[in-house]
Amino acid sequence: MEDKRECYLMKGNEAIAHAAIRCGCDGYFGYPITPQSEVLETLSALKPWETTGMVVLQAESEVAAINMLYGGGATGKRVMTSSSSPGVALMQEGISYMAAVEIPAVIVNVQRGGPGLGTIQPGQADYLQATVGGGNGDYNTLVLAPASVQDMADFVDLAFQLAFKYRNPTIILSDGVIGQMMEQVFLPPVKPRRTEEQIWEECPWAANGHRLKQRKPNIFSSLEMEAVSMEQRNIKLQEKYELMRQTEQRSSTFMCDDVEYLFVAFGSVSRCAEEAVTILRQEGHKVGLLRAITLWPYPEKELNRILPTIKKILVCEMNSGQMINDVKLAVNCQRPVYHFGRMGGVVPSPDELVDAMKGIIFDKN
């Protein structure tokens, strides 16, 4: 049968822009930063305001951009931004405010090496920032980690669906490899933007000035003068996060049926690890890969499901060891967990991962 899907060759950043328009996004607000500027550039070239009516605005800073998401999201619109590590650091205040008052929005972080201004080369060192809050206070955001240009295209709509399902900011934690590389991608089908009536139906909580008779005003404020009232808000949020933990874990496995030595990776490193598994399998080692797709909530159920045959675990990341904490918590000391990381923008090669895995396979301890 002929494949009717629309197939293109494009960068991950471009795929984000195309997917945003196609999934009925109402507004994009962003500030240029390498390696993700193609998102705003592609949107500006495609002029969606003339077709779908989507708003595209270059903000004066990442601080302004995230607060535009706060304003737009609070009115019930599907709004998103994208940036890279130093810019996302600036957005943490706004993300905390949005989590506090349960505003849905999508934030794409095409990570680069840090700390500080760092480098424009790919990195994964914002893992902890994304998965344990990042701003002030107790809160969590849903975190999706794409590993291909196809994922970049598919995760935009998924992120919006999750953001609105839970009224929570959702982060797409990508990296410079996925943002910059070109791959074949099937673009998602075109979905119209919601009408005002549909937004009122879906978002009765929204503060968009629409006052149905008898409706009390919708107010977004995270301020409480009484500690007990603030604690009650926190309890409500934690109940929501627990529901998300139970419901939204996502992961994929590769060669894990009889796995004894497990790679755990996310994003672009999971692609290197997949190659390393193939090489090691050819040499007769029972090696597999667990790729975390949601980084928060962490896919601990799947990790524990495949745990029985596993002897050792090697966590590979482009950072000094951040996801390894979640792996250790998930296996709860039942298996030894090792780490291999490159930092500051260095992308590991499959051969490096092969050598690292052989190191722990042949280590008698």
Added chain:
Amino acid sequence: MTREEIIQSENLVMAKPRLMNDTTMHYCPGCSHGVVHKLIAEIIEEMGLEEKTIGVCPVGCAVFAYRYLDIDWQEAAHGRAPAVATACKRLWNDRLVFTYQGDGDLACIGACETIHALNRGEKITVIFINNAIYGMTGGQMAPTTLVGMKTSTCPYGRDPELHGYPLNITELATHLEGTAYVTRQSVHNVMAIRKAKAAIKKAFTNSMNGIGSNLVEIVSTCSTGWKKSPVEANKWMEDNMFKFYQIGDLKDVRR
């Protein structure tokens, strides 16, 4: 005459605006905020925009503005109200979107957002309460604190060598291409209140008609922060604030 005979609609000379909630205000005696809230409530009602208005409140003394006016509100992070309002207006362009900000919020931490939203010509109104002091945190120096004026963080008076100069951001806003109407008003007597109301109404009308960005500064008193009685504060404002912050329209592209 019985009480019932007196309470007749034809005898009504003044009433609380319908959009003012029956909530006890936290503002201090003599503070200008309450008067400005009332004017905004009256104007929204007169313009029939109760079901078309999004207010964005600041961090500062007006942080609880959403308790007092019966409209949809969004509480912005400190200084970010113009960015929040930008998205609201761009995504809902038939709505009245206004921010309500104090001097610290608008002219200090939010100066970048304020200038860029105004310069882009966002079709919003920015209400700017300038009392030259940080009221909520207990009377610290503001970007608009006058030279020589005493606050808890310039207890010997604002010294330009030590603290820099007061920022006349409203004057600055007149030079931005995106602003349509920039005015400075006060609410310390009946005449001033009437003029301030006309100014806010003009700004709101421009916003609804898609005419540029609109900035209405209200030079205000903070009797608590200034450590004066409400009457003394009004006098001090007239004698000192009005010299540096002159009252009147600074820019009106429609005139």
